[in-house]
Amino acid sequence: MSRRKRHLGHRGHRKHQPLRITSMMDILTVLLLFLLKSFVVDGEAHTPAAGVELPLSSSTIKPESSIVIAINGGDILVANELVARVTASNANTDMMIEELADRLEATRDQTIALHGRRGDEVEFDGKITIQGDRDMPFQILQRVMFTCNMIGYDNIALAVIQSS
Amino acid sequence: MVEADLDIMPLMNLFVVLIPMLLLSAVFIELSSIEMNLPSPDATASTPKQRLELAVTIADEAYVVEGRGLRRQKIERDADAAYDELQDTLETIASGHPDNKEIVIVSPGDTEYQELITVMDISREAGMPAISLVGASAR
Structure with a gap:
């Protein structure tokens, strides 16, 4: 019984869940564009x-x-x-x-x-x-x-x- | 059908490197400049006609404001409001002589650059943007 219970408890983690990084990618993309734009190329x-x-x-x-x-x-x-x-x-x-x-x-x-x-x-x-x-x-x-x-x-x- | 995930790990690697690099090299200070126009060495000095010849001398104790036909005025340099007082004085002169755009700042060799820039700022704000710097002989 206890074995079965543990098994059930771990089931959620075992199922492959991709990391949700879409929002982070959004931030990074904006930041990257902003920094590239402000990058000093004028000398x-x-x-x-x-x-x-x-x-x-x-x-x-x-x-x-x-x-x-x-x-x-x-x-x-x-x-x-x-x-x-x-x-x-x-x-x-x-x-x-x-x-x-x-x-x-x-x-x-x-x-x-x-x-x-x-x-x-x-x-x-x-x-x-x-x-x-x-x-x-x-x-x-x-x-x-x-x-x-x-x-x-x-x-x-x-x-x-x-x-x- | 198995839904394939977009493999964004290489992109992430790129971002992780690029963003700190750009953040480090980014310049957040707003630089500006003050234009100085010096006479070219072979140009002959044009003879002034009816000029005010306004001069601010940075002396030991005071800023001395002088000009042709003007009362000589001394402004205590140590006072807290020295810069304000200098600005008032220059603005009064500027309002009396709206055509005059020139000012000469006479400074001894040991004046700090920041003070010089501040006096130049005051002159420009008072309406005299054509600033000449002159070195005074050692005290």
Whole structure:
């Protein structure tokens, strides 16, 4: 009797019941589509560089894609690559940052060559985005902007986080 | 007839991998930008005619607002309402000179970037979007 009872009790489980995952699949599909859509493909101008805390601002202008100079402490990165290091000791010597200037010059020449080969009307728009840490002293920004300007990047955008 | 189940295990495997990956790489911060237009190095400075030459100087203790034909005004930097006061001052000047879109921000080398951005925001909101940054000599 007891054996039979146990048998009956297990009958419901023994019958093959497929897992109902249709609703979960719905959620996952929507989530996947949403995430794929928001996946950033516009380049690094839309992504803050690692370790850089951008300042807050009320500006609502959308950033355009361009080369990015990130300034983190005294490290200056172009396209996520360490190019120069500015310390307080060499801060007062010269406005121009030589290593950065060399790098930007190479990038500029490359861009002009590329646009020329493609036959674009505008050869060089001089667009550049600066992502600076909010604690950075103005001195460093000034030197970076001066260097950009001397090389011909005179259309400078400062990346900020939109504060609501 | 036996009802065949759709085999969605491979799809599930895909989802389980893709969703965490996309969640990690998703950017939830809304970035925006401030446009700065610098004069190109070979351009000659145009001579200003009847310009206000409005300038905000970030000094040790105060923001100093100056301009041609304007009373020099000092706003205590440490005060809580310094930014509001600066905004009021600039808005008053802007309403008196609606044609003036230019402002010069003079800053010493050690001003924090955030403060600079905030002063630029205030200038823009007060109606002067053409901002120039000038470095002041060391104090």
